[in-house]
Amino acid sequence: xAMGAVGLAPLFATHATEDEALAAMKALMGTVAPRxxxxxxxxxxxxxxxxxxxxxxxxxSPMTAADxxxxxxxxxxxxxxxxxxxxFLGVRAGRADIGxxxxxxxxxxxxxxxxxxxxxxxSGHADTLVTLAACTEVI
Amino acid sequence: MSKTSRTLxxxxxVAAKGEVVxxxxxxQHDMESGFRHTQQGERIPRDIIREFVCTxxxxxxxxxxxxxGVGANPVINFFTVATETGSLEFKWVGDNGYTSSVTSQxxxx
Amino acid sequence: MHNLARFSWLWSTAxxxxxxxxxxxxxxxxxxxxxxSPENRAMQDDPSxxxxxxxxxxxxxLWQTASGKRQIACATCxxxxxxxxxxxxxxxxxxxxxxxLNLSDxxxxxxxxxxxxxxxxxxxxxxxxxxxxxxxxxxxxxxxxERTPVNALALEAGRTLFYERLGQLNLSCAQCHxxxxxxxxxxxxxxxxxxxxxxxxxxxxxxxxxxxRRLRNCMTGVRAEPFALGSKELVELELFLMWRARGMLMxxxxxxx
Numbered sequence: 001x002a003m004g005a006v007g008l009a010p011l012f013a014t015h016a017t018e019d020e021a022l023a024a025m026k027a028l029m030g031t032v033a034p035r036x037x038x039x040x041x042x043x044x045x046x047x048x049x050x051x052x053x054x055x056x057x058x059x060x061s062p063m064t065a066a067d068x069x070x071x072x073x074x075x076x077x078x079x080x081x082x083x084x085x086x087x088f089l090g091v092r093a094g095r096a097d098i099g100x101x102x103x104x105x106x107x108x109x110x111x112x113x114x115x116x117x118x119x120x121x122x123s124g125h126a127d128t129l130v131t132l133a134a135c136t137e138v139i
Numbered sequence: 140m141s142k143t144s145r146t147l148x149x150x151x152x153v154a155a156k157g158e159v160v161x162x163x164x165x166x167q168h169d170m171e172s173g174f175r176h177t178q179q180g181e182r183i184p185r186d187i188i189r190e191f192v193c194t195x196x197x198x199x200x201x202x203x204x205x206x207x208g209v210g211a212n213p214v215i216n217f218f219t220v221a222t223e224t225g226s227l228e229f230k231w232v233g234d235n236g237y238t239s240s241v242t243s244q245x246x247x248x
Numbered sequence: 249m250h251n252l253a254r255f256s257w258l259w260s261t262a263x264x265x266x267x268x269x270x271x272x273x274x275x276x277x278x279x280x281x282x283x284x285s286p287e288n289r290a291m292q293d294d295p296s297x298x299x300x301x302x303x304x305x306x307x308x309x310l311w312q313t314a315s316g317k318r319q320i321a322c323a324t325c326x327x328x329x330x331x332x333x334x335x336x337x338x339x340x341x342x343x344x345x346x347x348x349l350n351l352s353d354x355x356x357x358x359x360x361x362x363x364x365x366x367x368x369x370x371x372x373x374x375x376x377x378x379x380x381x382x383x384x385x386x387x388x389x390x391x392x393x394e395r396t397p398v399n400a401l402a403l404e405a406g407r408t409l410f411y412e413r414l415g416q417l418n419l420s421c422a423q424c425h426x427x428x429x430x431x432x433x434x435x436x437x438x439x440x441x442x443x444x445x446x447x448x449x450x451x452x453x454x455x456x457x458x459x460x461r462r463l464r465n466c467m468t469g470v471r472a473e474p475f476a477l478g479s480k481e482l483v484e485l486e487l488f489l490m491w492r493a494r495g496m497l498m499x500x501x502x503x504x505x
Contacts, residue, residue, distance in 0.1 A: 044287055048436065048505035049451035052210040052299075054287040076208060080174045084208035092200040092220055094159035099216035103172065103208050131435050132452065132505065134210075145305055149296040167302040169454065211454040212299035 021075050024082040025113055028073050029121045034113055039072075039124030041112040050104040050134035057112045059096035059122070063089075069096040071115040078108025103134035144168055146241045148229055153246045154221035164191070165214045166231050166239060172207035188233035191215060195245075196225035221247045271426035272440055277496060278429075280439035280504065292445070292503035300380055300449040300501030303373075303456045307381025310374055316365025322378075325362065330385065337379070337386040338498050341487045343398045348483050351379050352458065370477035376456045380447050383500030391444065391498060393491045406488025409481060415472030421485075436505075442493035443486070445502025456501065459486055 025034070042056040059069045068091050074084040087098050096114070104110070107129045114122045149163040166188065173185025185207060193201040200219045219227070224247045230240040272278070281289060295301045308330065311322045326332050341350040349357065355378050356367035368375035395403055410421045424433065425441035432438070446459040453461075460482045464474035475481040 044285055046285070048285055048288065051451045051454050052291075054291075056216075074208075079208050080172075081207055083206050085206060086204040087217070088202040088204075090200065092195065092198070092222070093218055094220040095218040097216075097218060099214070100203075101210040101214050103210050145302050147296055147301065163296055165296065165299070165301075167299075212302065214297055 018077050021077040021082040021111065024075050025073075025111065025123075028086075028113060028115070032119065032121050034121040034123040036123055038122040039112050039114050041110065041124045041126040043110060043126040043128045045128055047104060047128055047130045047132075049132045050106075050130040051132075052101045053104050053128070053130075054099065055102050055110070056097075056099045057124070058098075059114045061096050061114075061116070063091060063094055063096060065091050066117070068117045069093070069114050070117055072096065072098060073113045073115070074102065075111040075113065076102075076104065076108060077110070078106035079103065080105060084110075104128065104130045105133050106130055142236050143239045144237075146229065146231070146239050148241055148243050150227070150243055150245070152244065153248065156221060156223075156247050158221045158247075159218050160221050160245070161216065161218055162193070162227075163214065163216045164193075164229055165212060166191075167212055168231075168233065168237070170205075170207065170209055170211045170213060174207065186234045186237075188213060188231050188237065190232045192230045192232075193217070193219065194228045194230075195219060196223065200227075221245060223247050271422065271492075272429060277442060277493065278440055279442055279444045279496060279499065281445065281499060281502070283437045283439055284503075284505065288451075288503055288505060292499065298449065298501065298503060300447070300456050300503065303377045303380040303447070303449075304384050304501060306373070306377035307379070310378055311381060316359060316363030318362070318364045320363055322358070330381075333382045333385045335386055335389055335392065337383040337500060338389045338392045341483055341490065342393075343402070348399070348402050348480075348487065350460075350483050350486055351382060353478070353483070355379065355382075371458060371461055376447055376458065379458065380456060380501045383447060383498070386498045387500055389498050390495045391490055391493050393487070393494050395491065399487065402484050402487055403491055406484040406486070406491075409485045410488055410492075414467060415470035417470040417472075419470045421466070441489065442496055443489050444493055444496050445499035445504065447500065448502035448504050451503070451505045459489070 038060045040058050043053065047053050057072055059072060061067060061069045069089050072087045075082050076084050084102050085100060089096055109125050109127050111123060111125045144167040146164065146166045151160055154160045168188050170188065171183055171186040175183045177183065187207055188205050191203040191205065192199060201217050203215060205213065224245065226242050226244050228240060228242045232238050291297050312328065314321045337351055341348055344354065352375050355375065359365045359367055413420045421441065424438050429438050429440040443459045447456050449456050460477050463482055463485060467474040
């Protein structure tokens with residue numbers, strides 16, 4: 001299986017590994033370590049088709065001038081590219097609650113990193129099983 | 140992908156001052172990831188929407204940076220505070236000169 | 249021998265019952281909508297989230313657009329209201345003259361004879377847009393295909409295809425979708441295969457596609473050479489499938505994984 005993967009590697013995009021996902025997160029956060037909490041990431045536990053997966057992320061925040069969410073980043077451990085989407089909010093958002101639809105190439109863990117106005121980072125994650133992968137089909 | 144495409148905005152027309160209103164936007168776009176290949180092994184080039192911006196009476200209130208991992212015909216559900224009567228402009232910008240924009244009016248009492 | 253003949257009505261009834269039991273009928277029929285996740289069902293139900301809405305809107309534009317050598321629009325003859333085609337999609341495929349046509353074929357007939365324009369290619373964006381727009385006007389209506397003296401032969405041809413083993417895997421449609429619907433194949437439940445939601449946005453295609461496209465995918469799945477788009481076999485199979493689903497409600501434009 002591994003040999004086959006090496007042989008086919010030039011043809012097919014390699015998948016992000018946990019390390020690449022961590023590197024992507026580090027690039028966003030610099031030297032600050034994220035804290036677990038405040039962030040709720042909702043993904044269906046079982047995905048019929050990875051091409052369009054509904055995802056919802058909400059951050060527990062009063063969204064006031066003194067205390068609000070500046071950005072939310074979604075990172076996938078198992079996609080060819082770990083960064084999926086970044087949302088930039090602010091006080092005008094009223095609520096740090098975003099929904100979108102993403103592609104998932106594999107059963108994997110997806111991370112949401114919230115960047116707060118006080119410079120702290122908070123993280124949440126969700127795991128999902130994908131029965132039909134996205135991203136790398138041959139058409 | 141053509142230079143522009145259809146968009147749909149779902150949001151209330153009227154809101155109370157200070158009310159947090161829910162907005163849904165969806166845009167017609169294949170979001171070609173750049174990771175797909177033809178049967179002959181040729182990579183299909185990336186062609187995606189890269190950025191979505193919502194401005195409220197000219198002020199940016201929400202922005203998203205999109206990567207190939209966003210699904211085709213992207214939907215974004217988000218919120219904004221109804222501060223004053225005016226227009227919300229929604230703009231999408233992408234690869235190969237793609238751009239779409241639409242405006243919605245909000246009356247704030 | 250005499251006793252066998254006496255009870256031949258019993259044996260033939262039993263045989264019929266066994267065959268009929270294999271394919272869910274009446275209220276035992278179920279749309280594959282019921283097998284989808286809540287998220288995908290929500291995507292179908294809400295036009296503001298359903299990607300197929302864009303095809304419907306494109307169809308609406310095309311409906312109003314003058315076209316062909318005669319420069320007339322569909323709306324010129326059929327009216328501008330978005331309800332003028334109510335019930336139409338639920339009645340296709342049907343015989344128009346001596347030809348069995350599905351809705352796409354009928355649109356192309358109109359294009360060529362009334363608008364004097366080029367027919368749209370199968371699975372082309374304009375054709376999918378128009379069939380989505382017209383199909384959506386039958387949403388919620390029961391499929392209205394009945395067996396008639398006119399379509400009986402074609403219907404039988406379609407039924408034969410449904411029960412015929414195909415491909416290297418030597419499987420018939422019926423073996424999965426009639427006999428084993430509800431059981432799992434590769435982790436996913438096997439649907440009964442009713443075409444209530446076509447044309448639909450299939451997540452696998454990342455686009456709207458027709459029933460014929462889906463049937464060709466099935467044939468590839470059993471390692472059979474798929475019938476060509478627009479072939480006699482596919483339209484006969486469409487007729488049989490729509491008849492098999494008669495009375496079930498249309499969902500067009502649907503969403504499926």
